[in-house]
Amino acid sequence: MEKIIQITSGRGPAECTWVVAQVLKTVLQEAANDGIKASVLQHEAGQENGTIETATVVLEGKNVIQFVNLWIGTIQWIGQSQFRKFHKRKNWFIGIFEVEKSSDLIINEKDIQYQAMRSSGAGGQHVNKVSSAIRATHIPTGIAVVSMDSRSQHQNKKLATERLLAKFNDESVKQLKTNVQNQWMNQLEIQRGNPIRVFQGSDFKKQKQEKNYKQERQRLKREDYHDNS
Structure with a gap:
């Protein structure tokens, strides 16, 4: 099973592109921990060092559907801007969307x-x-x-x-890449009210909803087991 996701800052500022870079690292690490093969198909660097505007990731593995379901949506980071010292905003949002792969390929x-x-x-x-x-x-x-x-x-x-x-x-x-461009409007539709994951601080730690994610992952695995049995 293969899935393709896009991690994007939308039209967000440099802080959001930093969040994309951190989320990309986290996705790759969690995929490896779950036995899912992950590879970055393409990415576009942000204006600041160590930042990424958008990245497209191919995920392959037995439980890839459950894995993707735990990431698709809005990601929130709570923290002080690294690029604007006196900026008051502390909530930053990016989006993760699934990209459809054409069967013609x-x-x-x-x-x-x-x-x-x-x-x-x-x-x-x-x-x-x-x-x-x-x-x-x-x-x-x-x-x-x-x-x-x-x-x-x-x-x-x-x-x-x-x-x-x-x-x-x-x-x-x-x-x-054309398919990704066609989904550009997704980058303008990032919902901020109900993030699927929340991170905080310069060390990009997850908030304590981690137990909820684990429970959801187990629930999805059980549903998948019953569907295949």
């Missing part, structure tokens, strides 16, 4: 078409007479690459496949 080897072609450029008579170059095309998307590095058609086919997969992954990331 799955590649199937059956959808790859290979075409032999003559290599061009320097290389002597052998290059001009033998169709050793390979063009690999992903039919559904039209993404295509060419390999003419080797005199071996088999080797060029292998290289073309690797390059096609790499290019396809790049396009997948671009599309995912």
